Every structure is written in structure tokens, then in C-alpha cells.
Amino acid sequence: MISVQSEELDFPKVEELMIPAEKVAHVQIGNPLDHALLVLLKSGYSAVPVLDAKFKFQGVISKSMILEETLGIEQFELNHLNDMTVEKVMDNSVPCLQREHSMIDALHKLIDHPFICVANDEGEFDGIITRRTILKQFSKYYHEIWKRA
Ligand code: AMP
Numbered sequence: 001m002i003s004v005q006s007e008e009l010d011f012p013k014v015e016e017l018m019i020p021a022e023k024v025a026h027v028q029i030g031n032p033l034d035h036a037l038l039v040l041l042k043s044g045y046s047a048v049p050v051l052d053a054k055f056k057f058q059g060v061i062s063k064s065m066i067l068e069e070t071l072g073i074e075q076f077e078l079n080h081l082n083d084m085t086v087e088k089v090m091d092n093s094v095p096c097l098q099r100e101h102s103m104i105d106a107l108h109k110l111i112d113h114p115f116i117c118v119a120n121d122e123g124e125f126d127g128i129i130t131r132r133t134i135l136k137q138f139s140k141y142y143h144e145i146w147k148r149a
Contacts, residue, residue, distance in 0.1 A: 011102050011103045011104055012102075012103050012137070013099065013100060013101065013102055013103070014097050014098070014099055014100070014101045014102070014103070014105070014106055014118055014129055015099035015100070015118075015126075017103060017106070017129055017133050017134070017137065018099070018118050018126065018127040018128060018129045018133075019127050019128050019129070019130065019133075020126070020127045021055075021125050021126055021127045023127075024048070024049060024125075024127055024128050025039055025043040025045060025048050026039075026048050026049045026050065026051050026125070027039050027048060027049075027050055027051075027061060027086050028050070028051055028052065028053065028086065029050050029051070029052050029053075029058050029059075029085070029086050029087045029090070030053075030085055030086070030087065031085060031086050032081065032082045032083075032084065032085055032086075033066050033069070033070075033081040033082070033084045033085065033086065033088075033089065034081040034082045036061055036066060036086050037063070037066050037081060040061075040062070040063050040066070041063075046062055046063055046064070046114075047060050047061065047062035047063070047114070047115070048060070048061065049117050049125060049128065050086055050087075050090045050092075051125050054124070055124050055125050056119070056122070056123040056124055056125065057096060057117050057119040057123055057124070057125045058087075058090065058092060059090040059091050059092035059093075059094055060090060060091050060094045060117070061086050061089060061090040061091070062091075065089045065090065065091065066081070066089060068089075069084065069088070069089045094113065094116075094117070095109045095113070095116060096116065096117050096118070096119050097109065097116050097117070097118050097119075097129065098118065098119065098120065098121075098126075099118055099120070099126055103134065103137060106129045106134055107134050107138075110129070110130075110131045110134055113131075114130065114131050115128045115129065115130040115131065116128065116129050
């Protein structure tokens with residue numbers, strides 16, 4: 001059994017691990033759903049952040065949310081995609097972090113979400129932190145502790 005004092009581990013802050021806003025694909029709250037689906041398909045991501053015109057974080061939209069919305073009684077009604085906006089289908093109850101939060105705060109939130117958005121006090125979007133980044137960081141710690149044991 002390997003034991004380690006928590007003060008021996010210096011956990012980084014969210015700002016050291018996040019993907020900055022300029023590198024994150026996003027959609028705007030007023031965009032039609034066909035545009036949002038195009039962004040999701042072209043970027044290859046299953047979900048992306050939703051921002052308003054002032055770059056404030058509003059929620060998250062995913063391919064499955066859009067497809068669910070277009071599912072009619074017997075078929076997908078894709079022709080309705082440009083009648084609806086992102087606002088109608090996005091999830092606006094997702095958690096959010098701030099740059100100063102620690103990696104451990106991110107870890108707790110990433111249990112239920114593949115990525116968490118980072119915003120400042122005014123709600124302006126700063127970037128995202130992903131489950132992959134946190135797992136890589138923990139893998140690094142694990143190997144460092146193992147070497148020390
Ligand atoms: P990953 O852990 O790298 O697989 O990313 C998890 C999720 O975070 C992806 O499925 C996307 O929904 C989101 N994501 C990761 N990187 C980006 C990015 N550059 N722009 C937008 N969304 C991203």
C-alpha cells in the first residue's frame with residue numbers, strides 16, 4: 001500500500017489545465033439548430049459550449065439534444081432544424097468553474113460531465129476543462145508517487 005501526505009501533492013489550478021476560449025468550438029444562443037449541428041459535426045465533438053452575444057456562458061448543446069428534438073412520431077424531421085434556435089434545446093443547468101478553482105473541484109464536477117466550462121465573475125467564457133486532461137494529470141501523479149514509494 002502506498003501512502004502519501006496530501007500536502008506533498010501540489011494540485012494545479014483550473015487555469016493551468018484548461019483549454020483557452022480561443023481554441024474552443026462554440027455556438028451562440030440565437031443560432032438556428034442546423035448551424036449548431038454543422039458546428040458539432042465539423043468539429044467532431046459530441047457537445048460544445050453555448051455563449052451569448054457578449055461572450056457569456058449560457059449552457060451546453062449536444063448532438064443528441066438536437067436529434068431528440070427533431071425526432072417526430074415516425075422519423076427525424078430534419079427540415080425543422082432551421083425553425084428552432086439553440087436556446088430551445090440547450091442544457092442551461094450545467095455546472096461551471098472559475099480559473100482559480102483547484103483541479104480537485106474540477107475532478108468532482110467531471111464525474112458527471114465530459115467537460116466543464118470555465119467563466120469569470122461576470123460570466124464571461126474563459127475556456128473548458130476536460131475529463132481527459134484531469135485523467136492524464138492523475139495518471140502523472142500516480143506514476144510520480146509510485147516512483148517515490
Ligand atoms: P476530451 O476529453 O478531449 O475527449 O473532450 C471531452 C469533450 O469536451 C468533447 O467531447 C467535447 O464535447 C469537449 N471539447 C473538448 N475539446 C473541445 C474544443 N476544443 N472545443 C469544443 N469542445 C471541446
